[in-house]
Amino acid sequence: MKELKERILRDGKNLGGGILKVDSFVNHQVDPLLMDACGREFARRFAGVRATKVLTAEISGIAPAVTTAIHLGLPVVYARKTKPITMPDQVYLTLAPSHTKGRMVELIVSPEYLANGERVLIIDDFLASGQTILGLARLAEAAGSKIVGIGALIEKIFEGGRAALQPLNVPIESLACITAMDDGKITFGDPS
């Protein structure tokens, strides 16, 4: 998606070590009109998968998941990383390594909002190692739901996430696919 790639080149910061800082429009400050355009684009690309629910992980996935869900007219569930007091005792819980936190984090979904037979579209901000998305897929499968698609705003193809997600056998769409981040540069390419 041209608009997102241009914004990454203009405002994204390659901090080295494969870390891309997009805090000025995705992760801390959000450009809501860009996020809305990304949501519209995901809705267009996944129009055919007949999803019944959008699933993401707090925190940074919420904005793109909500705008995607607006354009698809579907509810969105965000997996919590801590169990709030309003959640029942019995939950779906899995562990996933957090890139930015350097440790395992919990991903928790209440059975109230992920039912047997749902068709789940996973949306997240980044597709890097794919471990968070695999965790979301495990939660959906535990609930008897079926993953029907995976969308990420930004893919870092060199971290191997796309390969890790291949066994799920669903369409994977990223709106900006980064093939290299060497020498402080950001290079886009084709995920395939």
Next chain:
Amino acid sequence: MKELKERILRDGKNLGGGILKVDSFVNHQVDPLLMDACGREFARRFAGVRATKVLTAEISGIAPAVTTAIHLGLPVVYARKTKPITMPDQVYLTLAPSHTKGRMVELIVSPEYLANGERVLIIDDFLASGQTILGLARLAEAAGSKIVGIGALIEKIFEGGRAALQPLNVPIESLACITAMDDGKITFGDPS
């Protein structure tokens, strides 16, 4: 806002002790079309305050803040509760008591995205004791910004937040104002 109040009566759960569970459409599962309608309503109510930025706190504030920001065409910043590796060492940080966590949490904003002279509209899911919103106001003031309005989806007027925020001397708007939650009931009323 009629649509939100009806939804609270239909799907909200009074868990007792002043705890209102709205996990099926605000806090864990999000109804994006309702959230979009709430954002449009906030944008209408705050059309005259000439905000330059929307400010909220992760996690539950993000969805209504993003939809409000879409309708106002403004960037939104969400205060982080843990400092990500992409954030500079020097930040604005304050402590606020968390109702749902039962302890103090940090609210952190990078100086990169809250500048001197900004006109800040604070949007959050709940206005209860007002402590989170007061924390956000402290961050904005530390940055030399001016709070120009406060909006909450749901106000629990009996927890005193509106009174606590009066010294800020800005318009406070809630889309559903709950005056009592006794005997398992949910009673709406006028905030004034």
